Amino acid sequence: MPYGWDADREAEFAPCTAKGLLPGRVLRVDRGQCDVITPTGVVRADTEFVTPRDPMRVVCTGDWVAVDPDGDPRFVRSLLPRRTAIVRSTSSKRSEGQVLATNIDHIVICVSLAVELDLGRIERFLALAWESGAQPLVVLTKADLVPDVTGLSYLVQDVETTAPGVQVLPVSSTTGEGIEVLRAIVADGTSVLLGTSGAGKSTLANALLGEDVMDVRATRDVDGKGRHTTTTRNLLVLPGGGVLIDTPGLRGVGLWDAATGVNQVFSEIEDLAQQCRFHDCAHEAEPGCAVLAAIEDGALPERRLESYRKLVRENQRIVAKTDARLRAEIRRDWKLKGAEGRAAMQAKRGRLR
Ligand SMILES: Nc1nc2c(ncn2[C@@H]2O[C@H](COP(=O)(O)OP(=O)(O)OP(=O)(O)O)[C@@H](O)[C@H]2O)c(=O)[nH]1
Ligand SMILES: [Mg+2]
Numbered sequence: 001m002p003y004g005w006d007a008d009r010e011a012e013f014a015p016c017t018a019k020g021l022l023p024g025r026v027l028r029v030d031r032g033q034c035d036v037i038t039p040t041g042v043v044r045a046d047t048e049f050v051t052p053r054d055p056m057r058v059v060c061t062g063d064w065v066a067v068d069p070d071g072d073p074r075f076v077r078s079l080l081p082r083r084t085a086i087v088r089s090t091s092s093k094r095s096e097g098q099v100l101a102t103n104i105d106h107i108v109i110c111v112s113l114a115v116e117l118d119l120g121r122i123e124r125f126l127a128l129a130w131e132s133g134a135q136p137l138v139v140l141t142k143a144d145l146v147p148d149v150t151g152l153s154y155l156v157q158d159v160e161t162t163a164p165g166v167q168v169l170p171v172s173s174t175t176g177e178g179i180e181v182l183r184a185i186v187a188d189g190t191s192v193l194l195g196t197s198g199a200g201k202s203t204l205a206n207a208l209l210g211e212d213v214m215d216v217r218a219t220r221d222v223d224g225k226g227r228h229t230t231t232t233r234n235l236l237v238l239p240g241g242g243v244l245i246d247t248p249g250l251r252g253v254g255l256w257d258a259a260t261g262v263n264q265v266f267s268e269i270e271d272l273a274q275q276c277r278f279h280d281c282a283h284e285a286e287p288g289c290a291v292l293a294a295i296e297d298g299a300l301p302e303r304r305l306e307s308y309r310k311l312v313r314e315n316q317r318i319v320a321k322t323d324a325r326l327r328a329e330i331r332r333d334w335k336l337k338g339a340e341g342r343a344a345m346q347a348k349r350g351r352l353r
Protein backbone atom coordinates (compact mmCIF):
# COMPACT_ATOMS: atom_id res chain seq x y z
CA MET A 1 0.00 0.00 0.00
CA PRO A 2 1.32 3.48 -0.81
CA TYR A 3 -0.02 4.68 2.54
CA GLY A 4 2.98 4.02 4.75
CA TRP A 5 2.39 0.49 5.98
CA ASP A 6 5.67 -1.06 7.17
CA ALA A 7 7.16 -4.02 9.01
CA ASP A 8 6.53 -2.48 12.44
CA ARG A 9 2.88 -1.94 11.55
CA GLU A 10 2.70 -5.53 10.34
CA ALA A 11 3.99 -6.69 13.74
CA GLU A 12 1.60 -4.43 15.64
CA PHE A 13 -1.26 -5.74 13.58
CA ALA A 14 -0.46 -9.44 14.06
CA PRO A 15 -3.06 -10.00 16.83
CA CYS A 16 -5.71 -8.44 14.58
CA THR A 17 -4.72 -10.59 11.62
CA ALA A 18 -5.29 -13.59 13.83
CA LYS A 19 -8.85 -12.36 14.41
CA GLY A 20 -9.48 -12.05 10.67
CA LEU A 21 -9.51 -8.25 10.70
CA LEU A 22 -8.30 -5.99 7.91
CA PRO A 23 -5.71 -3.24 8.40
CA GLY A 24 -6.42 0.16 6.96
CA ARG A 25 -5.64 3.85 7.15
CA VAL A 26 -8.31 6.41 7.91
CA LEU A 27 -8.86 8.74 4.94
CA ARG A 28 -11.50 10.96 6.54
CA VAL A 29 -13.93 11.07 9.40
CA ASP A 30 -17.37 12.62 9.43
CA ARG A 31 -20.48 12.21 11.57
CA GLY A 32 -19.23 9.21 13.48
CA GLN A 33 -18.14 7.34 10.38
CA CYS A 34 -14.83 7.03 8.64
CA ASP A 35 -13.51 5.96 5.27
CA VAL A 36 -10.71 3.46 5.69
CA ILE A 37 -8.45 2.41 2.85
CA THR A 38 -7.74 -1.31 3.14
CA PRO A 39 -5.95 -3.77 0.85
CA THR A 40 -9.38 -4.60 -0.62
CA GLY A 41 -10.48 -1.01 -1.16
CA VAL A 42 -12.22 1.75 0.77
CA VAL A 43 -14.39 0.56 3.62
CA ARG A 44 -16.84 2.78 5.49
CA ALA A 45 -17.00 2.06 9.19
CA ASP A 46 -18.36 3.43 12.45
CA THR A 47 -15.67 5.17 14.46
CA GLU A 48 -17.00 4.44 17.94
CA PHE A 49 -15.05 1.74 19.71
CA VAL A 50 -13.35 0.84 22.99
CA THR A 51 -13.83 4.05 25.00
CA PRO A 52 -15.87 6.27 22.73
CA ARG A 53 -16.19 9.05 25.26
CA ASP A 54 -12.46 9.69 25.44
CA PRO A 55 -11.78 12.46 22.89
CA MET A 56 -8.17 11.36 22.55
CA ARG A 57 -9.25 7.89 21.48
CA VAL A 58 -11.57 9.02 18.77
CA VAL A 59 -10.51 7.73 15.38
CA CYS A 60 -8.81 10.44 13.39
CA THR A 61 -7.54 10.99 9.84
CA GLY A 62 -4.14 9.35 9.55
CA ASP A 63 -4.84 6.57 12.03
CA TRP A 64 -4.06 2.96 11.29
CA VAL A 65 -6.98 0.84 12.37
CA ALA A 66 -8.43 -2.66 12.21
CA VAL A 67 -11.83 -3.15 10.59
CA ASP A 68 -13.96 -6.25 10.37
CA PRO A 69 -14.52 -6.92 6.67
CA ASP A 70 -17.92 -8.60 7.12
CA GLY A 71 -19.32 -6.69 10.08
CA ASP A 72 -22.80 -5.19 9.82
CA PRO A 73 -22.68 -2.50 10.96
CA ARG A 74 -19.00 -2.37 10.31
CA PHE A 75 -16.93 -0.61 12.88
CA VAL A 76 -13.36 0.17 13.77
CA ARG A 77 -12.20 -2.60 16.06
CA SER A 78 -8.78 -1.43 17.09
CA LEU A 79 -6.48 1.56 16.85
CA LEU A 80 -2.78 0.93 16.23
CA PRO A 81 -0.33 3.00 18.30
CA ARG A 82 0.03 6.54 17.05
CA ARG A 83 3.61 7.47 16.23
CA THR A 84 2.86 11.16 16.23
CA ALA A 85 -0.32 13.07 16.98
CA ILE A 86 -1.23 16.71 16.54
CA VAL A 87 -3.33 17.72 19.52
CA ARG A 88 -4.85 21.08 20.28
CA SER A 89 -7.11 22.05 23.12
CA THR A 90 -10.76 22.45 22.34
CA SER A 91 -12.36 25.76 23.08
CA SER A 92 -14.65 24.13 25.63
CA LYS A 93 -14.25 25.09 29.28
CA ARG A 94 -13.28 21.57 30.23
CA SER A 95 -10.19 21.96 28.12
CA GLU A 96 -10.01 18.64 26.41
CA GLY A 97 -7.54 17.68 23.77
CA GLN A 98 -8.66 17.31 20.19
CA VAL A 99 -6.60 15.18 17.88
CA LEU A 100 -6.24 16.82 14.47
CA ALA A 101 -4.18 14.25 12.60
CA THR A 102 -1.96 11.30 13.42
CA ASN A 103 1.08 9.44 12.14
CA ILE A 104 2.43 12.55 10.50
CA ASP A 105 6.06 13.09 9.44
CA HIS A 106 5.94 16.68 8.14
CA ILE A 107 3.70 19.47 9.29
CA VAL A 108 3.37 22.13 6.63
CA ILE A 109 2.24 25.32 8.35
CA CYS A 110 0.62 27.45 5.65
CA VAL A 111 0.83 31.19 6.16
CA SER A 112 -0.69 33.54 3.61
CA LEU A 113 1.40 36.42 2.31
CA ALA A 114 -1.83 38.13 1.21
CA VAL A 115 -2.35 39.34 4.77
CA GLU A 116 -0.02 40.83 7.35
CA LEU A 117 2.24 38.28 9.04
CA ASP A 118 1.13 37.28 12.52
CA LEU A 119 4.34 35.95 14.07
CA GLY A 120 2.59 35.04 17.32
CA ARG A 121 0.22 32.78 15.46
CA ILE A 122 3.11 31.13 13.62
CA GLU A 123 4.77 30.45 16.99
CA ARG A 124 1.57 28.80 18.22
CA PHE A 125 1.32 26.58 15.20
CA LEU A 126 4.98 25.68 15.63
CA ALA A 127 4.53 24.75 19.29
CA LEU A 128 1.64 22.49 18.37
CA ALA A 129 3.69 21.01 15.55
CA TRP A 130 6.87 20.33 17.53
CA GLU A 131 4.86 18.80 20.34
CA SER A 132 3.35 16.26 17.96
CA GLY A 133 6.73 14.68 17.28
CA ALA A 134 6.65 15.54 13.56
CA GLN A 135 8.97 17.97 11.76
CA PRO A 136 7.39 21.35 11.05
CA LEU A 137 8.04 23.55 8.04
CA VAL A 138 6.57 26.95 7.26
CA VAL A 139 5.25 27.59 3.80
CA LEU A 140 4.52 31.21 2.91
CA THR A 141 1.67 30.93 0.42
CA LYS A 142 0.55 33.31 -2.33
CA ALA A 143 4.10 34.60 -2.84
CA ASP A 144 2.92 35.91 -6.23
CA LEU A 145 1.08 38.66 -4.34
CA VAL A 146 4.38 40.08 -3.07
CA PRO A 147 5.72 41.72 -6.20
CA ASP A 148 9.00 42.93 -4.79
CA VAL A 149 11.79 40.37 -4.31
CA THR A 150 13.52 42.31 -1.53
CA GLY A 151 10.23 42.64 0.33
CA LEU A 152 9.71 38.91 0.07
CA SER A 153 13.17 38.12 1.41
CA TYR A 154 12.51 40.33 4.46
CA LEU A 155 9.28 38.48 5.13
CA VAL A 156 11.09 35.16 4.88
CA GLN A 157 13.79 36.42 7.28
CA ASP A 158 11.17 37.58 9.80
CA VAL A 159 9.62 34.16 9.85
CA GLU A 160 13.02 32.46 10.01
CA THR A 161 13.96 34.32 13.19
CA THR A 162 10.63 33.18 14.60
CA ALA A 163 11.20 29.57 13.67
CA PRO A 164 14.66 28.26 14.63
CA GLY A 165 15.36 24.85 13.14
CA VAL A 166 12.50 25.17 10.68
CA GLN A 167 12.67 25.58 6.92
CA VAL A 168 10.75 28.58 5.60
CA LEU A 169 9.66 28.32 1.99
CA PRO A 170 7.78 30.91 -0.09
CA VAL A 171 5.43 29.23 -2.56
CA SER A 172 2.82 30.20 -5.09
CA SER A 173 0.21 27.87 -6.44
CA THR A 174 -0.41 30.47 -9.15
CA THR A 175 3.12 30.73 -10.56
CA GLY A 176 4.43 27.39 -9.31
CA GLU A 177 7.21 29.02 -7.29
CA GLY A 178 8.53 26.68 -4.59
CA ILE A 179 6.18 23.86 -5.52
CA GLU A 180 8.91 21.50 -6.72
CA VAL A 181 10.92 22.00 -3.52
CA LEU A 182 7.83 21.32 -1.44
CA ARG A 183 6.92 18.29 -3.55
CA ALA A 184 10.33 16.79 -2.84
CA ILE A 185 9.87 17.30 0.91
CA VAL A 186 6.40 15.79 1.06
CA ALA A 187 7.35 12.87 -1.19
CA ASP A 188 8.56 11.14 1.93
CA GLY A 189 6.07 9.92 4.55
CA THR A 190 2.87 11.65 5.56
CA SER A 191 2.46 15.42 5.54
CA VAL A 192 -0.35 17.59 6.79
CA LEU A 193 -1.30 21.09 5.70
CA LEU A 194 -2.22 23.29 8.67
CA GLY A 195 -3.22 26.93 8.73
CA THR A 196 -6.05 29.40 8.95
CA SER A 197 -8.98 29.33 6.55
CA GLY A 198 -8.13 30.85 3.19
CA ALA A 199 -4.37 30.34 3.60
CA GLY A 200 -4.41 28.38 0.36
CA LYS A 201 -4.03 24.85 1.73
CA SER A 202 -6.40 23.15 -0.68
CA THR A 203 -5.02 25.11 -3.63
CA LEU A 204 -1.58 23.88 -2.59
CA ALA A 205 -2.86 20.32 -2.23
CA ASN A 206 -4.19 20.50 -5.78
CA ALA A 207 -0.88 21.91 -7.04
CA LEU A 208 0.98 19.03 -5.39
CA LEU A 209 -1.51 16.50 -6.71
CA GLY A 210 -1.35 17.96 -10.21
CA GLU A 211 -5.16 17.92 -10.41
CA ASP A 212 -8.13 19.59 -8.76
CA VAL A 213 -9.22 17.18 -6.08
CA MET A 214 -9.94 19.57 -3.23
CA ASP A 215 -12.56 22.32 -3.47
CA VAL A 216 -11.20 25.84 -3.44
CA ARG A 217 -13.23 28.99 -3.04
CA ALA A 218 -12.42 32.66 -2.93
CA THR A 219 -12.27 33.77 0.67
CA ARG A 220 -14.76 36.43 1.62
CA ASP A 221 -12.78 37.98 4.41
CA VAL A 222 -9.07 37.97 4.87
CA ASP A 223 -8.81 37.04 8.52
CA GLY A 224 -10.27 33.58 8.02
CA LYS A 225 -13.29 34.07 10.24
CA GLY A 226 -15.68 33.49 7.39
CA ARG A 227 -16.86 30.26 5.87
CA HIS A 228 -14.51 27.35 5.61
CA THR A 229 -14.20 25.71 2.25
CA THR A 230 -12.70 22.45 3.47
CA THR A 231 -14.75 20.85 6.24
CA THR A 232 -13.16 17.45 6.81
CA ARG A 233 -9.56 16.32 7.03
CA ASN A 234 -8.75 14.37 3.90
CA LEU A 235 -5.89 11.99 3.28
CA LEU A 236 -4.63 11.94 -0.31
CA VAL A 237 -1.91 9.98 -2.08
CA LEU A 238 0.54 12.13 -4.04
CA PRO A 239 1.56 10.96 -7.52
CA GLY A 240 5.25 11.58 -6.80
CA GLY A 241 5.12 9.61 -3.56
CA GLY A 242 4.05 10.59 -0.08
CA VAL A 243 0.70 11.04 1.57
CA LEU A 244 -0.91 14.44 2.14
CA ILE A 245 -3.64 15.47 4.56
CA ASP A 246 -5.57 18.64 3.77
CA THR A 247 -7.36 20.10 6.78
CA PRO A 248 -10.08 22.68 7.40
CA GLY A 249 -8.71 26.06 8.46
CA LEU A 250 -8.04 26.47 12.17
CA ARG A 251 -9.29 29.62 13.81
CA GLY A 252 -7.70 29.16 17.16
CA VAL A 253 -4.68 27.09 17.97
CA GLY A 254 -4.97 26.47 21.66
CA LEU A 255 -2.01 24.61 23.08
CA TRP A 256 -2.63 21.36 24.90
CA ASP A 257 0.17 20.09 27.14
CA ALA A 258 2.84 21.45 24.83
CA ALA A 259 5.72 22.42 27.12
CA THR A 260 8.26 20.56 24.98
CA GLY A 261 6.90 22.14 21.83
CA VAL A 262 6.99 25.64 23.30
CA ASN A 263 10.60 25.20 24.38
CA GLN A 264 11.51 24.01 20.92
CA VAL A 265 9.92 27.04 19.24
CA PHE A 266 12.00 29.30 21.45
CA SER A 267 15.15 27.20 21.41
CA GLU A 268 17.41 30.27 21.04
CA ILE A 269 16.03 31.63 24.34
CA GLU A 270 16.57 28.25 25.98
CA ASP A 271 20.17 28.31 24.69
CA LEU A 272 20.75 31.81 26.02
CA ALA A 273 19.26 30.86 29.40
CA GLN A 274 22.03 28.30 29.79
CA GLN A 275 24.46 31.20 30.05
CA CYS A 276 22.54 33.15 32.69
CA ARG A 277 24.46 33.50 35.94
CA PHE A 278 21.65 32.01 37.99
CA HIS A 279 20.35 28.59 37.26
CA ASP A 280 16.76 29.63 37.98
CA CYS A 281 17.00 33.01 36.26
CA ALA A 282 13.58 34.39 35.34
CA HIS A 283 15.14 36.87 32.87
CA GLU A 284 13.45 39.77 34.57
CA ALA A 285 16.06 41.87 36.36
CA GLU A 286 18.69 39.39 37.48
CA PRO A 287 22.36 40.35 37.17
CA GLY A 288 24.27 38.36 34.57
CA CYS A 289 21.13 37.49 32.60
CA ALA A 290 22.17 36.40 29.10
CA VAL A 291 18.63 36.69 27.76
CA LEU A 292 18.24 40.32 28.79
CA ALA A 293 21.73 41.03 27.48
CA ALA A 294 20.73 39.60 24.10
CA ILE A 295 17.67 41.86 24.02
CA GLU A 296 19.87 44.81 25.01
CA ASP A 297 22.29 44.30 22.13
CA GLY A 298 19.53 43.56 19.63
CA ALA A 299 20.32 39.88 19.09
CA LEU A 300 16.96 38.81 20.51
CA PRO A 301 13.74 40.67 19.66
CA GLU A 302 11.87 41.60 22.83
CA ARG A 303 8.70 40.33 21.18
CA ARG A 304 10.14 36.81 21.24
CA LEU A 305 10.66 36.82 24.99
CA GLU A 306 7.17 38.19 25.59
CA SER A 307 5.64 35.65 23.25
CA TYR A 308 7.59 32.86 24.95
CA ARG A 309 6.34 33.88 28.37
CA LYS A 310 2.79 34.12 27.13
CA LEU A 311 2.81 30.63 25.65
CA VAL A 312 4.53 29.11 28.70
CA ARG A 313 1.86 30.63 30.97
CA GLU A 314 -0.97 29.57 28.70
CA ASN A 315 0.33 26.05 28.57
CA GLN A 316 0.65 25.89 32.36
CA ARG A 317 -2.97 26.99 32.72
CA ILE A 318 -4.14 24.27 30.35
CA VAL A 319 -2.04 21.62 32.05
CA ALA A 320 -3.47 22.62 35.44
CA LYS A 321 -6.99 22.20 34.07
CA THR A 322 -6.55 18.81 32.45
CA ASP A 323 -6.58 15.40 33.97
CA ALA A 324 -3.08 14.32 34.94
CA ARG A 325 -3.90 10.65 34.43
CA LEU A 326 -5.07 11.30 30.89
CA ARG A 327 -1.97 13.28 30.09
CA ALA A 328 0.24 10.55 31.50
CA GLU A 329 -1.54 8.00 29.34
CA ILE A 330 -0.98 10.03 26.23
CA ARG A 331 2.67 10.50 27.11
CA ARG A 332 3.06 6.76 27.42
CA ASP A 333 1.29 5.98 24.18
CA TRP A 334 2.29 8.64 21.77
CA LYS A 335 5.16 10.71 22.97
CA LEU A 336 7.77 8.96 20.98
CA LYS A 337 10.22 11.78 21.51
CA GLY A 338 10.02 11.22 25.25
CA ALA A 339 10.70 7.54 24.83
CA GLU A 340 13.65 8.22 22.57
CA GLY A 341 14.97 10.78 25.01
CA ARG A 342 14.81 8.28 27.82
CA ALA A 343 16.56 5.67 25.72
CA ALA A 344 19.33 8.15 24.95
CA MET A 345 19.66 9.00 28.64
CA GLN A 346 19.93 5.35 29.55
CA ALA A 347 22.57 4.80 26.89
CA LYS A 348 24.52 7.74 28.27
CA ARG A 349 24.30 6.45 31.81
CA GLY A 350 25.41 3.04 30.57
CA ARG A 351 28.46 4.60 29.00
CA LEU A 352 29.36 6.49 32.15
CA ARG A 353 29.26 3.38 34.25
N1 LIG B 1 -2.84 34.80 -5.69
C1 LIG B 1 -2.92 33.57 -5.15
N2 LIG B 1 -4.09 33.15 -4.62
C2 LIG B 1 -4.14 31.93 -4.08
C3 LIG B 1 -3.00 31.08 -4.05
N3 LIG B 1 -3.34 29.94 -3.42
C4 LIG B 1 -4.65 30.06 -3.09
N4 LIG B 1 -5.14 31.25 -3.48
C5 LIG B 1 -6.53 31.71 -3.31
O1 LIG B 1 -6.86 31.77 -1.92
C6 LIG B 1 -8.23 31.44 -1.72
C7 LIG B 1 -8.37 30.37 -0.65
O2 LIG B 1 -7.73 29.19 -1.08
P1 LIG B 1 -8.04 27.76 -0.47
O3 LIG B 1 -7.05 26.83 -1.06
O4 LIG B 1 -9.47 27.39 -0.59
O5 LIG B 1 -7.71 27.99 1.09
P2 LIG B 1 -7.77 26.92 2.28
O6 LIG B 1 -6.59 27.18 3.14
O7 LIG B 1 -7.91 25.55 1.75
O8 LIG B 1 -9.11 27.36 3.05
P3 LIG B 1 -10.05 26.43 3.99
O9 LIG B 1 -10.38 25.19 3.26
O10 LIG B 1 -11.26 27.28 4.26
O11 LIG B 1 -9.28 26.18 5.24
C8 LIG B 1 -8.76 31.02 -3.08
O12 LIG B 1 -9.43 32.12 -3.65
C9 LIG B 1 -7.51 30.71 -3.88
O13 LIG B 1 -7.68 30.90 -5.24
C10 LIG B 1 -1.78 31.56 -4.63
O14 LIG B 1 -0.73 30.91 -4.65
N5 LIG B 1 -1.80 32.82 -5.15
MG1 LIG C 1 -9.29 24.08 2.06
Ligand SMILES: [Zn+2]
Pocket residue numbers: 273276277281282283284286288289290291292
Ligand atom coordinates in the same frame (compact mmCIF):
# COMPACT_ATOMS: atom_id res chain seq x y z
ZN1 LIG D 1 18.28 35.14 32.51
